[in-house]
Amino acid sequence: MSTPRKAPTMADVARLAGVSPMTVSRAFKRDASVSDATRSAILEAADSLGYVFDSTASNLRSQRTDFVAVTIPSINNANFADTVRGLSEGLKERGLQILLGYTDYDIQEEERLVEQLLRRRPEAIVVTGGRHTPRTRRLLENAGIPVIETWDLPDNPVGHVVGFSNAAAVRSMVDHFVSVGITRIAFIGGDADRDTRGTDRRAGFIAAMQAHGLDPDRLIAAGTPPISMREGADAMGRLLDTLPDTQAVICVSDLSAFGALTECQRRGVNVPGQIAVAGFGDYEIAGICVPSLTTINPLPREIGKRAAELILDVLDGTQAGPATIALEPILMRRQSSP
């Protein structure tokens, strides 16, 4: 309703409470030494004026922003959301907030985003993936704050790492299929250059097939990330049309795997009787759809949790050199495969 000409400042609050601005500042801090009587008088004065603390000034003067920058590929992805949640919970106790940005699976966009985020002077930065533009890399290296790459195990990390090997995770799935006698295995997705984790998974598939002396050429493209359920269904249609003797298919994500599954249902193809289907990510849908989906759980929440711990250790000086924390994804055997 009433828009005051000018927002009140600490000086206004100080005047009303009859103290100095410095004391007002102290009253808004947790541990500062202000008597209880003074503090409550100040808070009351602040409230009556509708005073709202100005972080922009505080950040500048104290040279601290109390937030951690985080980049994820997509705002709408349960796996990355879990990582953010793990981070958020781990950082909350220290009063650190998260400033989130998403890259749309594009390392050019990541470059713009990282620069934007660094301008706001975060205390640390967490990025998804280990592949960046040269400029992004330079920005991160020179930022003078802890840098954590996640969801990957880069060969040449910028700083700290909390991730897993996408290739190894897919290899474990191939190994599983081979161990139950399945040899004609296809892979859906991971063709797009943008999707670095997708291409890693695809490369892991090819390497694993070759290691078993099997044909690694049953590769079905599935659009650019984020690969939708619809694209998974379309890809499955093409697979069934062109390579009908395929015994199992590994999809780059649970979402495309579910789409693939529905295509089988529409065509009356029995899963896993005629073809086995596996996904990646262990999204909720994998556990509840019929048949439930065999998949890989990459421990997304744990990634966030460990990254948060790492950040706190580095900021405390407890953690000296760059750390690499490698997690072991878990194969979830379910109904969509033997």
Added chain:
Amino acid sequence: MSTPRKAPTMADVARLAGVSPMTVSRAFKRDASVSDATRSAILEAADSLGYVFDSTASNLRSQRTDFVAVTIPSINNANFADTVRGLSEGLKERGLQILLGYTDYDIQEEERLVEQLLRRRPEAIVVTGGRHTPRTRRLLENAGIPVIETWDLPDNPVGHVVGFSNAAAVRSMVDHFVSVGITRIAFIGGDADRDTRGTDRRAGFIAAMQAHGLDPDRLIAAGTPPISMREGADAMGRLLDTLPDTQAVICVSDLSAFGALTECQRRGVNVPGQIAVAGFGDYEIAGICVPSLTTINPLPREIGKRAAELILDVLDGTQAGPATIALEPILMRRQSSP
């Protein structure tokens, strides 16, 4: 690798480039009048020093932050993500960024979040929903910036509104079922006090049933938001156990509707033959699962787009008084219902 003792400032860049700090400042703006030669010399100097613009100082001095605060209930929800995307795209052209926070469907958490966000002095704030704590409301009213409530049509809005009537949307679904001769209709979800939109939908269901002279008591609770697929499945199990003559069920969201659908599949209950299932949200899964889900599309992207336009108009002064933009959700008839 090398952590410089102190980050370079504009003064350092100015010295190296042989100009005044003010000129450096201009060189970093888009439209500022700086000769091309000077600008490129400055940018080169900045680059060689590894200078990164400091927004905290800029924000304080210019009293502009160039970002819009947005609160959504959950980071991992395709509908809200679409709204954010619509907002983001609409604001990008004006150089406005989004500062995102999530409330976990909790108006207490919303209060904390709104205060945190306002401290950072956004140019406008967009909140999801029209129900807030008294303190949140006061904060928003006194913020002195445009406030937009979305995903709802509050009786007594704080400022601007871009939303739709959740109750009316569900009524249209009830009307549809009644028009095809279905009368024993149940509702899953919306019992939790936290989920304001869920309870609105449930209330809309009850009112619509009463308006048709039908029994509105087939209500199945389904946990606290965000209601999972699993909870939808559990609720459907209870519905089938306790009210086996139910002809149709409307679920509070597509995710719970899909869970309900899978429960029918597990039990060998034919959908829509024995029971029709409807959802809410028109998530991707609704269009692709088998059978596909009848649902309501609340135009989430459009909400974001219109909110962005509104913000720009208000900041330009084009929009005078508080605006209320009411959208009409679209009923999507699919295979899970007649």
Added chain:
DNA sequence: TTCGCCAGAGATAACGATAACAAAATGGTA
């Protein structure tokens, strides 16, 4: 009584950019 200690409060200056105003350089024209 005297001294030292410490919690509580104030005074001053500064964080790094830029708004506002001022001056200098540039270019076109009579």
Added chain:
DNA sequence: TACCATTTTGTTATCGTTATCTCTGGCGAA
């Protein structure tokens, strides 16, 4: 060539908070 309009650059002061140092008064120990 002289002059005015425009563009480019510089100077000064300041945004709102807080780091840092200083000061005061109360209290206990010697």
